[in-house]
Amino acid sequence: MAVDAGADILGLVGHMPSGPGIISDGLAAEIAAWVPESMETFLLTSETTVAGILAHHRRVNSTALQLVDELIDGHLSDIKAALPEVKLVQVIHVINQYSVQQAQQVAQYVDALLLDSGNPNAVIKELGGTGRVHNWQLSKDIVDSVDLPVYLAGGLNHSNVSKAVAQVKPHGLDLCSSVRTHHALDVEKLSEFINQVKSMTVN
Numbered sequence: 196m197a198v199d200a201g202a203d204i205l206g207l208v209g210h211m212p213s214g215p216g217i218i219s220d221g222l223a224a225e226i227a228a229w230v231p232e233s234m235e236t237f238l239l240t241s242e243t244t245v246a247g248i249l250a251h252h253r254r255v256n257s258t259a260l261q262l263v264d265e266l267i268d269g270h271l272s273d274i275k276a277a278l279p280e281v282k283l284v285q286v287i288h289v290i291n292q293y294s295v296q297q298a299q300q301v302a303q304y305v306d307a308l309l310l311d312s313g314n315p316n317a318v319i320k321e322l323g324g325t326g327r328v329h330n331w332q333l334s335k336d337i338v339d340s341v342d343l344p345v346y347l348a349g350g351l352n353h354s355n356v357s358k359a360v361a362q363v364k365p366h367g368l369d370l371c372s373s374v375r376t377h378h379a380l381d382v383e384k385l386s387e388f389i390n391q392v393k394s395m396t397v398n
């Protein structure tokens with residue numbers, strides 16, 4: 196459905212402490228092997244050690260790794276050295292001014308940033324798929340201060356996407372909750388969103 200709708204990238208959500216989009220590693224691997232070669236697959240991993248992240252990648256074999264949490268053991272450069280052909284995308288949960296510093300600190304070690312609205316400090320960590328919008332001014336400050344592609348996520352839907360793009364000017368958009376019904380991707384909601392984005396590029 197997402198390929199037909201014109202998505203450029205598929206996000207394959209691995210094991211997470213919470214969220215509506217989680218799938219098994221087996222299914223993620225099947226999808227990663229099936230997609231057209233021109234399409235990127237981002238494996239979303241909540242692993243926080245280099246060994247755990249590399250093992251997760253071996254199970255799925257995606258074109259990119261989207262790290263939804265902070266590393267607690269090892270360094271991003273260790274992952275890059277082990278998997279030079281795999282893009283590294285670090286998620287920054289945009290909460291306050293510290294998030295801008297965090298983005299600037301990791302920018303040199305990754306291929307892209309993705310700005311989302313999770314709360315890694317919650318009792319049950321929220322690492323994405325929240326459906327919540329964050330402070331887009333902070334996101335804009337990040338876009339303006341790093342020299343990397345930056346994706347915007349967090350509560351995007353067909354009625355707020357124009358404003359989000361105008362304010363933040365991201366490289367790309369990532370969304371989950373607003374195009375689902377009862378947790379499953381909804382073709383009508385997806386088309387409504389894509390049509391809105393297409394109308395923005397035409398106008």
Ligand SMILES: O=C(O)c1ccccc1NCC(=O)[C@H](O)[C@H](O)COP(=O)(O)O
Binds near residue numbers: 208213217263325
């Ligand atoms: O979808 C999930 O369950 C999920 C859980 C934890 C991390 C990421 C998750 N989804 C993938 C994404 O990157 C979402 O597209 C992103 O967080 C935006 O979600 P939403 O605010 O619901 O549009």
